[in-house]
Amino acid sequence: MFRTRWCLVAVALGGFSLSGQTQIDLHTQSKGVDFQGAAYTRPLKASATLPSTCSVNDMLLLTTAPPGANLYACLSQNTWTGEGGGVSLLTVQNGGSAVGTRGNLNFVPGTGLVNVITDLGNAINVQQAIDTALVVSKPSLQAGETVMCQSASGSSSAYTCSMNPTLTTYTAGMIIAWLPDRNGSPGSTTLNIDTLGAKPVKEWDGSTDPATSDIVASKPMLLWYDGAVFRMLFTAASGSASSSLSLRVCSMIIGADNGPPLVNSDLGPNGNQCFIPAASTVIEVEVRADSGAPTIIVGRGGSGATVNLLSGALMTASSGGQACSNAGGTTGIDGTTVCAATLQNTALSAGNWLCLVGGAADGTAKRMSVAVVYTVN
Numbered sequence: 001m002f003r004t005r006w007c008l009v010a011v012a013l014g015g016f017s018l019s020g021q022t023q024i025d026l027h028t029q030s031k032g033v034d035f036q037g038a039a040y041t042r043p044l045k046a047s048a049t050l051p052s053t054c055s056v057n058d059m060l061l062l063t064t065a066p067p068g069a070n071l072y073a074c075l076s077q078n079t080w081t082g083e084g085g086g087v088s089l090l091t092v093q094n095g096g097s098a099v100g101t102r103g104n105l106n107f108v109p110g111t112g113l114v115n116v117i118t119d120l121g122n123a124i125n126v127q128q129a130i131d132t133a134l135v136v137s138k139p140s141l142q143a144g145e146t147v148m149c150q151s152a153s154g155s156s157s158a159y160t161c162s163m164n165p166t167l168t169t170y171t172a173g174m175i176i177a178w179l180p181d182r183n184g185s186p187g188s189t190t191l192n193i194d195t196l197g198a199k200p201v202k203e204w205d206g207s208t209d210p211a212t213s214d215i216v217a218s219k220p221m222l223l224w225y226d227g228a229v230f231r232m233l234f235t236a237a238s239g240s241a242s243s244s245l246s247l248r249v250c251s252m253i254i255g256a257d258n259g260p261p262l263v264n265s266d267l268g269p270n271g272n273q274c275f276i277p278a279a280s281t282v283i284e285v286e287v288r289a290d291s292g293a294p295t296i297i298v299g300r301g302g303s304g305a306t307v308n309l310l311s312g313a314l315m316t317a318s319s320g321g322q323a324c325s326n327a328g329g330t331t332g333i334d335g336t337t338v339c340a341a342t343l344q345n346t347a348l349s350a351g352n353w354l355c356l357v358g359g360a361a362d363g364t365a366k367r368m369s370v371a372v373v374y375t376v377n
Contacts, residue, residue, distance in 0.1 A: 172227035173369030184215025250274030267359030289320030292364030
């Protein structure tokens with residue numbers, strides 16, 4: 001009877017002890033463990049970002065890293081090191097600030113740039129150069145090819161010409177060096193550049209048709225586009241001065257139609273835009289924009305302080321339409337626009353530079369064209 005009770009107690013105690021063993025130390029209580037039969041195993045912690053702290057011998061699976069480069073080890077306190085086999089990670093910085101750490105680096109050329117990337121086998125060379133189809137180079141500027149437009153149309157009234165590189169759009173304020181292939185005829189005359197559409201060619205006033213002697217075959221002439229017509233800056237086939245021969249135009253274009261919206265700093269101060277070679281007098285300032293209604297103040301400078309040519313900022317008409325300023329507030333050179341009477345300090349000395357003093361961008365306009373029309377005294 002005594003032995004039977006003792007056995008029951010032993011069994012009960014033994015059962016209690018067995019039910020309490022819920023954890024197994026594989027290091028001391030197992031040998032040759034085979035996990036192939038397990039439903040799953042998770043030997044690493046996983047995270048989308050690297051924790052700021054870690055202890056030596058920690059391991060982590062970085063879920064946002066590319067395959068083959070997503071295993072990290074803590075080799076020193078709070079310092080993670082990538083352990084990806086065969087995939088090297090590169091940390092890219094911008095001005096000293098980290099952009100990201102990735103296994104790939106992609107070079108994307110900006111507007112006006114081209115990338116030349118060569119794999120040499122033991123190194124990769126990356127060279128950036130300007131795109132001469134968009135950016136004027138010094139040799140092409142010296143050759144004058146960027147503004148030259150030579151006609152081969154065979155017409156004395158409906159001229160065509162081509163530019164290199166090909167012109168993509170007419171821009172108010174642009175100046176071209178036109179080389180006609182035929183003598184002009186009196187009356188209506190047009191010029192079509194790179195099939196962009198025929199535009200009227202007028203005398204400097206923007207309304208008078210060319211005279212018979214104004215356009216001479218193989219004699220280059222400068223044309224200024226005011227946004228609607230090409231105005232001849234020089235006429236008279238004999239080479240003697242005409243009423244427009246003393247006119248000069250300083251054309252300043254800020255921004256581009258396909259660029260970002262202008263900001264105030266784009267509009268000035270921007271010095272030394274146009275050089276004045278001889279004593280002159282400003283007669284009018286013209287402005288246009290691709291959209292919006294930005295404002296601008298033009299000045300003259302040189303060896304002394306900058307002097308404003310306008311008593312107040314000149315704003316384009318709505319939607320970037322043409323506006324002008326002259327001394328009397330009269331109808332402008334184009335024959336239709338009534339100018340603001342804000343033109344002042346019109347005297348220019350030889351050696352002066354025309355400049356942009358400043359202005360206000362409206363957050364809409366991407367390009368603003370400014371033309372200062374003056375006469376040589």
